[in-house]
Amino acid sequence: MILTVTPNPSLDRTYEVPALRRGAVLRAAADRVDPGGKGVNVSRAVAAAGRATTAVLPLGGAEGALLERLLREQGIDVAGVPVSGATRVNVAVAEPDGTLTKVNAAGPALTAAEAEALLGSVGDRSAGADWIACCGSLPRGLAPEWYGRLVARAHAAGARIALDTSGPSLTAALRERPDVVKPNTEELAQAVGRPLATVGDAVRAAEELRGLGARAVLASLGADGQLLVDGSGTYYGTAPVTRVRSNVGAGDASLAGFLAAGGDGPDALASALAHGAAAVRLPGSAMPAPGDLEPSTVTVTRDVPGDRALTEPAPGV
Structure with a gap:
């Protein structure tokens, strides 16, 4: 069972338009609303694979009630913590060439009591969990050290932690030794404070995070x-995609695939790549089911192309 923690969940509404024109009235060719938030997406992908998952998250207002209903309809056990503010609603506009424009709301501010209740709910539901995935930005009211507290408590209870966050929240949690962290290129560059221009740069930055x-x-x-850098060395993998429909939630689907395959070694990396590639071929933030995966397109190797230039270099911060 994979338990997920999403401190700042959302409802994600996606509109597909022929072209995005600033200042114009646009008519959507299609639209959809999905449960959102990085940990929520991990739970959705795990559930789509037919595995057990519990989502721990704050819920507020009519938006929170709708989010809970949508998650339960997808077979996800929901451990909602009531909060006074309303759950946020995010908007994405997708164009046919794969360009995605997103507007993310800030979300409600959590009180100290609500933040502590969220930690308590994780503790109450963590028994029997193979992994606890802590994902996304922290809402207003939670200090950067909140994830570190969660990692420490989970380790004390014998659980393994996967952490997908960035900035001060990531930095503060590293000292508690999370079992795996999942940055993208930009977050990796931000964490080490220098630009990343090649795959080799990314490998060295990942090794620094391990340090x-x-x-x-x-x-x-x-x-x-994708790269996997752990105590056994470095693995590099690719999964070509001919047409990108939406990259919303692709990283979350990738983490779900990694954890569902055990969360360790090249087989788990291959699963992560297959899930991430499948997600970008789907609309909105839809999560892939087993039938959407194309594992034959995945390649994993220890032969890392260190000199290969990154398609989207990341500036350091």
Whole structure:
């Protein structure tokens, strides 16, 4: 069972338009609303694969009630923590060439009591969990150290932690030695404070995160594939995609595939790549089912192309 923690969940509404024109009235060719938030998406992908998952998240207002209903309809056990503010609604506009424009709301501010209740709910539901995936940005009211507290509590209870966050929240949690962290290229560059221009740059940055406390680093390099850097060495993998429909939630689907395959080694990396590639071929933030996967297109190797230039280099911060 994979338990997910999403401190700042959302409802994600996606509109597909022929072209995005600033200042114009646009008519959508299609639209959909999905449960959103990085941990929520991990739970959705795990459930789509037919596996057990529990989503721990704050829920508020009519938006929170709709989010809970949508998750339960997808076979997800929901451990909702009531909060006074309304769950946020995010909007994405998708164009036929794969360009995606997103507007993410800030979300409600959590009180100290609500933040503590969220930690308590994780503890109450963590028994029997193979992994606890802590994902996404922290809402207003939660200090950057909140994830670190969660990692420490989970480890004390004997659970394994996957952490997908960035900035001060990631930095503060590294000292608690999360079992795996999952940055993308930009987040990896931000964490080490320098630009990343090649796959080799990304490998060195991942090794630095391991030196700061991460036991393993699963790094998403966008169109350039993924890296897994752990105690056994470095693996590099790719899964070509001919047409990108939407990349919303692709990284979350990738993490779900990694954890569902055990969360360790090249087989788990291959599963992560297959799930991420399948997600970008789907509309909105739809999560892939087993029938959407194309494992034959995945390649994983220890032969890392260190000099290969990244398609989207990341500036350091």
